[in-house]
Amino acid sequence: MENNFKMIAKTFFGFEEILAKELQVLGAQDVEQGVRMVSFKGDKGFMYKANLSLRTALKILKPIYHFRAYNEQSLYKGIQGIDWSKYLNANQSFVIDVTLHSDHFNHSQFVALKAKDAVVDQFRDRFGKRPNIDKDFPDLRINLHIHNDQCSVALDTSGQSLHQRGYKTATNIAPINEVLAAGMLLLSGWDGQGDFIDPMCGSGTILAEAAMIACNIPANINRKEFAFEKWNDWDNDLFDKIVDSLMNKTREFHYTIKGYDKAPSAVTKAKDNIYNANLADYVTISQQDFFTTEKETRGPLHMVFNPPYGERLDVNMERFYREIGDTLKQSYPGTNAWFITANIEALKFVGLKPSRKIKLFNGKLETRFVKYEMYEGSKRAKFQNNNQEE
Structure with a gap:
């Protein structure tokens, strides 16, 4: 054209x-x-x-x-x-x-x-x-x-970086970038067709991005301005038509999106941010320690989270990552669990073999985005059942 x-x-x-x-x-x-x-x-x-x-x-x-x-x-x-x-x-x-x-x-x-x-x-x-x-x-x-x-x-054309969506007014220590969170979700295959959990949700960024993907809500609908709005050829009527067209393509969400954090301050911030993003109808957040929780839904569960690492982690590294693995293994059957970490050495303490490992960067930190497939029952039994069906 x-x-x-x-x-x-x-x-x-x-x-x-x-x-x-x-x-x-x-x-x-x-x-x-x-x-x-x-x-x-x-x-x-x-x-x-x-x-x-x-x-x-x-x-x-x-x-x-x-x-x-x-x-x-x-x-x-x-x-x-x-x-x-x-x-x-x-x-x-x-x-x-x-x-x-x-x-x-x-x-x-x-x-x-x-x-x-x-x-x-x-x-x-x-x-x-x-x-x-x-x-x-x-x-x-x-x-x-x-x-x-x-x-x-x-x-x-954008002005401020597009990761500044406009909904986040409260943050925790080292919050995850919104574009990084959205990219992780898309890489993980999240499409909103199931239940979702972020068990270490911090200020709620992954939850907000997950809800917007699930409902097909435009990523930057909450932004106050874009650079092109100050241009000489700015067309306000055309922009309004584009917004209306995009909002007409949003969809209903029929599953659950849940977030946990053990810090009361994080829970408060996450709830504020979810409210600012107009996503409170889709996301529930509660104060819980992931290591004491278990899967609440019957069907498949999609999990994506950003555990604390590096300067954010004030506990024994080996024990912390071992607890992640133990909790997934014992309490979250039928779950595709993904998380990102810059502490690549600590992954061996999880005690589970990742089915995928993707190199990403969080700022200047080189990280790995890893997937653990937690089967219902044993993995061996799962494959035996599949072979019998064939």
């Missing part, structure tokens, strides 16, 4: 495939996976829809120009090659975010300053006045990515 343009959705390592699938389901064109990113094409309405809907995207960029630069003069000239009056006027504000992987440039702040000068000088020469810099609430956020001598200029 002639109104389509290229966009880039940034994501975490390991989520490229599920982000590409999200985009395809949403209706994106020419979807291509990269490293920590997926490129695609769509029109302005799709740009709005992608920002509202994508669960595993951190930012959505709209590339506008590409050039080569070896030094500050060629960088300045390249930035001046863009007609900035198409995107900004002299009474507005902007900021430039820089990502560097280059031998030609080694200081991102210096690059941002030279690029800013090029934009400002163009306005001053043409109009006699210039836009201001605003690092916190700019009218236009520009993304400059330099890899060796290749410079890509893009407009940031």
Whole structure:
């Protein structure tokens, strides 16, 4: 379609495939996976829809120009090659975010300053006045990515990272990122067609993301604003139509989503966040120690959690992870249990063999996202029954 343009959705390592699938389901064109990113094409309405809907995207960029630069003069000239009056006027504000992987440039702040000068000088020469810099609430956020001598200029359509959904007002120590939580859920195969539990729920992020997936609620429906709302071509009527269209595709949920935490403060925070996300009808949270609980539902149970590790864990590591394994084995038959940990060594204390192990990153921490399949009865009996049925 002639109104389509290229966009880039940034994501975490390991989520490229599920982000590409999200985009395809949403209706994106020419979807291509990269490293920590997926490129695609769509029109302005799709740009709005992608920002509202994508669960595993951190930012959505709209590339506008590409050039080569070896030094500050060629960088300045390249930035001046863009007609900035198409995107900004002299009474507005902007900021430039820089990502560097280059031998030609080694200081991102210096690059941002030279690029800013090029934009400002163009306005001053043409109009006699210039836009201001605003690092916190700019009218236009520009993304400059330099890899060796290749410079890509893009407009940031999202603004603040898309993990900032808008529902979380209270957090615990080291809360899990919303995009990481959603990606884990999608990787685990969670689709809302069963009962769900997070037995160490903290401030409730995994629970909120699980409920939104189950009900097909757009991930960022609670956000206060997106960067594109300040753009010169902002179309409020089109945005409202997109929101209505997405909300008409939500679905009923007929199972249970439960969260436990042994800390009263965490339970209070989680309940507040679930309420802020308008998900209290779908999620119940109670103060309980996972190690003293047992499965409450009869059918299959889907479990995803983020146990404390590293600086968050003030107990004996070996005993803690052994208790996770013992509790799953003794009290949670018929459960697909997934959890993430940065303490990869501690996994051997669980005493169970994971059926899947996926490398992910939580911030800069390398982690493993592991799955344990807890069968009804013994695993051997399960396979014997399956063989007899065949």
